[in-house]
Amino acid sequence: MNAGSKYEAVIGLEVHAQLLTESKNFCGCANRFGAPPNTQTCPVCLGLPGVLPVLNRKAVEYIVKTGLAFHSKIAPESRFARKNYFYPDLPKGYQISQYESPVCEGGRVEIVVDGEVRNVLLHRIHLEEDAGKNIHEGSADVSRVDLNRAGVPLMEIVSEPELRTPEEAVAYLKKVRNTLRYLNVCDGNMEEGSFRCDANVSIRPAGSDALGTKAEIKNVNSFRFVKQAIACEVERQIAVVEEGGRVVQETRLFDSARGVTVSMRSKEEAHDYRYFPEPDLVPLVLDRAQVEAWARELPELPDAKRERFAREYGLSEYDAAFLSEERAAADYFEETVRLSGQPKAAANWIMGDLTRFLNEAGGEIAASPVTPERLAGMLDLVENGTISGKIAKAVFEEMFKSGKDAAGVVKEKGLVQVSDAGEIERVVEQVLADNPNELAAYRGGKEKLFGFFVGQVMKKSGGKANPAKVNEILKAKLQPPG
Amino acid sequence: MSLTEKTAHELSDLLRKKEVKAAEVLDGAFARIRAVDPSIRAFLTLMEETARKQAAAADERIARGQAGPLTGIPVALKDNLCTRGTRTTCASKILGNFVPPYDATVVSALDKAGAVFVGKTNLDEFAMGSSTENSAFQVTRNPWDKERIPGGSSGGSAAAVAADMCAAALGSDTGGSIRQPAACCGIVGLKPTYGRVSRYGLVAFASSLDQIGPLAKDVRDAALILDAIAGKDPADSTSADVPVPSHAAALTGDVRGLRIGIPKEYFLEGMDAEVEKAVRDAVEVLRRLGADVREVSLPHTPYAVAVYYILATSEASSNLARFDGVKYAYRAGRPSDLLDMYMKSRAEGFGAEVKRRIMLGTYALSAGYYDAYYRKGQQVRTLIKQDFDRAFETVDVIVTPTAPTPAFKIGEKTADPLQMYLSDIFTISVNLAGVPGLSLPCGFSSGSLPIGLQFLAKAFDEPTLLRAAHAYEQASEWHKRKPPAAGEGAKA
Numbered sequence: 001m002n003a004g005s006k007y008e009a010v011i012g013l014e015v016h017a018q019l020l021t022e023s024k025n026f027c028g029c030a031n032r033f034g035a036p037p038n039t040q041t042c043p044v045c046l047g048l049p050g051v052l053p054v055l056n057r058k059a060v061e062y063i064v065k066t067g068l069a070f071h072s073k074i075a076p077e078s079r080f081a082r083k084n085y086f087y088p089d090l091p092k093g094y095q096i097s098q099y100e101s102p103v104c105e106g107g108r109v110e111i112v113v114d115g116e117v118r119n120v121l122l123h124r125i126h127l128e129e130d131a132g133k134n135i136h137e138g139s140a141d142v143s144r145v146d147l148n149r150a151g152v153p154l155m156e157i158v159s160e161p162e163l164r165t166p167e168e169a170v171a172y173l174k175k176v177r178n179t180l181r182y183l184n185v186c187d188g189n190m191e192e193g194s195f196r197c198d199a200n201v202s203i204r205p206a207g208s209d210a211l212g213t214k215a216e217i218k219n220v221n222s223f224r225f226v227k228q229a230i231a232c233e234v235e236r237q238i239a240v241v242e243e244g245g246r247v248v249q250e251t252r253l254f255d256s257a258r259g260v261t262v263s264m265r266s267k268e269e270a271h272d273y274r275y276f277p278e279p280d281l282v283p284l285v286l287d288r289a290q291v292e293a294w295a296r297e298l299p300e301l302p303d304a305k306r307e308r309f310a311r312e313y314g315l316s317e318y319d320a321a322f323l324s325e326e327r328a329a330a331d332y333f334e335e336t337v338r339l340s341g342q343p344k345a346a347a348n349w350i351m352g353d354l355t356r357f358l359n360e361a362g363g364e365i366a367a368s369p370v371t372p373e374r375l376a377g378m379l380d381l382v383e384n385g386t387i388s389g390k391i392a393k394a395v396f397e398e399m400f401k402s403g404k405d406a407a408g409v410v411k412e413k414g415l416v417q418v419s420d421a422g423e424i425e426r427v428v429e430q431v432l433a434d435n436p437n438e439l440a441a442y443r444g445g446k447e448k449l450f451g452f453f454v455g456q457v458m459k460k461s462g463g464k465a466n467p468a469k470v471n472e473i474l475k476a477k478l479q480p481p482g
Numbered sequence: 483m484s485l486t487e488k489t490a491h492e493l494s495d496l497l498r499k500k501e502v503k504a505a506e507v508l509d510g511a512f513a514r515i516r517a518v519d520p521s522i523r524a525f526l527t528l529m530e531e532t533a534r535k536q537a538a539a540a541d542e543r544i545a546r547g548q549a550g551p552l553t554g555i556p557v558a559l560k561d562n563l564c565t566r567g568t569r570t571t572c573a574s575k576i577l578g579n580f581v582p583p584y585d586a587t588v589v590s591a592l593d594k595a596g597a598v599f600v601g602k603t604n605l606d607e608f609a610m611g612s613s614t615e616n617s618a619f620q621v622t623r624n625p626w627d628k629e630r631i632p633g634g635s636s637g638g639s640a641a642a643v644a645a646d647m648c649a650a651a652l653g654s655d656t657g658g659s660i661r662q663p664a665a666c667c668g669i670v671g672l673k674p675t676y677g678r679v680s681r682y683g684l685v686a687f688a689s690s691l692d693q694i695g696p697l698a699k700d701v702r703d704a705a706l707i708l709d710a711i712a713g714k715d716p717a718d719s720t721s722a723d724v725p726v727p728s729h730a731a732a733l734t735g736d737v738r739g740l741r742i743g744i745p746k747e748y749f750l751e752g753m754d755a756e757v758e759k760a761v762r763d764a765v766e767v768l769r770r771l772g773a774d775v776r777e778v779s780l781p782h783t784p785y786a787v788a789v790y791y792i793l794a795t796s797e798a799s800s801n802l803a804r805f806d807g808v809k810y811a812y813r814a815g816r817p818s819d820l821l822d823m824y825m826k827s828r829a830e831g832f833g834a835e836v837k838r839r840i841m842l843g844t845y846a847l848s849a850g851y852y853d854a855y856y857r858k859g860q861q862v863r864t865l866i867k868q869d870f871d872r873a874f875e876t877v878d879v880i881v882t883p884t885a886p887t888p889a890f891k892i893g894e895k896t897a898d899p900l901q902m903y904l905s906d907i908f909t910i911s912v913n914l915a916g917v918p919g920l921s922l923p924c925g926f927s928s929g930s931l932p933i934g935l936q937f938l939a940k941a942f943d944e945p946t947l948l949r950a951a952h953a954y955e956q957a958s959e960w961h962k963r964k965p966p967a968a969g970e971g972a973k974a
Binding site: 043046047048049050051052053054055082084086088091092093094145272274275276279280281282 | 562563564570572577580582583584586681682683684685686688689690716717718719720796797799800802803804805806808809810820824844847848849852856
């Protein structure tokens, strides 16, 4: 028995998601990534003396909608709290967050791993503000502070320690991110840090209900790293226990270059944040009618969309799940169906060639050079027999590369399917004349050779002959004369 | 009577009748400041250039017939109120030469009303103290006796008004910092209801207790200033969206049938006999004016000082975290690393009392102590608030002494912080309860020191509070007395 199967991992995730509000959480500064340092600031987010925060109502709307999407309980009254610690990127010396009473409590996130559906319970979702950034480039003895990000609204989504494998953790994160994108409350960009993840990891004997001592792995900034970081942390903890040691409570950082986690600070070095209710803000009171109005504004979410795709378009479970996972892909699919009326063909092209080309080019589906309108145009050409399915492959590739529409590509390359019986007959006759031995064999009973003749005809016609017509004419011409 | 001795409403009458110009009023104020302030030391920064412009604008406005009651009135600002373009120090080294790029909302409001800012006044560092001795820059003297403190923390504002260096001033009151110095200096000081006046631009000491209010020569001036600064401010979420009545219009002089409560817990065995007599005499005056005087109980009063020094210091420990040497203000030279920069900058920049309170508050909020101190403090605060709610079910106004003694001597209590904290024993509960309070003079000690009388009312009932105080003031002469020390130097 290997050491791994004696233990199971217990994983809880904390997601920090920046909200897509126009302005910051407690002042009117623009919430925008990438501006020159300290240009998106004002006395409030700079933490100058005497200034006061004013809550951004849009951020409240976004967190409530998120809570509703995850079936959380929306608190009729919640409070902000100060989390006190010193760091140069934290201008007030405290972060305005929530502690004893968050906006959202409980909730669940449905994930599918290896075909199995699981509901991962949420602990809470609360609203807080982001810190700025310390910049250590340039001179070795100087650090600079950019406070453009200070005060950006941040939503912290905390799961219960309910995940068991790195795969489940990634499935959970993807589901959370996709849902936030559906809601249009967070762009989910892990590279720019608008969607960040800390993982709490512990191990325990398989089958046990007890919770082991956890390590918190900070700021793992891609799905791949989340998977790696959790896997290697679980491995590390198992090794510690197997060697007779004990896991200690600490904060660790994932070193992606070496593929290991390293200790950042121990429990003894942990901050005492001295949380207390933020006296500069009144309690956040949510009117029931307002919450209900926001609930009515929720878009169709991934789970509902998946079911509808299967039901309405007759897609398989797998196809429906694939196409509903991300809002952009789902929208693309539905727009293509609306324009072409061909759900199955649309699904096949999107999941096949389009996804492959997008992956190769590293592009997003929303910015695909082949728009839903153009894909639908191509599907029409296939359906009405202008081009064959085979030719369509080449047409699609050309559309993707050139950005032209299907009709344009077909015309330019002369790819219109030949359906004219006379023209096909000529080719068929030519092929039969060129292959007398095979013809004799076929007529002698070797009917398998039918495919060979089809292939020859298609080749000779440059792939443009209508396959149905080729079959029909070949069958007639292969009959023994007389 | 010289111009500088006049109240704001008296000056306003003269200005609007065009008997004097705002520029002349201002000349008088600055002449008075130059004559008197070298020995009083009320001001940290004079705003002569700003004031000249404001006075000129006031004169134009008066000429156009658009003057309000504060147009052309010389006013001083406590130096924890941010003033755009004028340094704001909080009487602390740590703010260095910090020049705010914004005005506090109350400063904008007074500017809009046409007031003229003569300067920024001294205070206990970050408003932490009861004597103004905790200023990092200077000790302000009481105009009635220069060996004595002017009270605090708004001691500079109180002394400036009492010594006629301005018609009125703004102060801030977290546990008595407007009312106690007003009592020490023989003037009127009003702490409005929490939320009545915007705190935006007031450098925070304890956010849930701080409130800005006027220090003035009489009740009418206090009411006029409150009229100008009260109201909801979108920049302060804790400012109340409660309609603002005209407070000046509430001064009817009539207290017949007004129910006045005397809390028995405020008259203790062994209290200063002269203070007790002055207050009881004042209550008699109110009774003779037709008020219905009765005893009330505020049973949790004995816990107020302890609760205050837990909650106020907790909030202060967090509010003062931003002074870290990173962004603005004071940074210690040659730190070895980040932690060293924090520690040295704060150790060198803050004074002893501020550091004491940061440590107290940090302790009270720490893991393992939070429940026993901060949370318990909040619970007792609720009980104190309920005391007032209950008392105000049976009375309209409560009357107490403002301070346990008249102004004490400079240096007398600096060695004993606990004795110093007890100076605010009668004013602190009011901030914890959030209700409005006003102090005005009700007599003098045998040593010719002013004694303060405190009026309290329920939240947002400043009209009744001011009406009662005004009626008493009309029936007494105490507010007309001028400090002897103020008579020195040139009279304008």
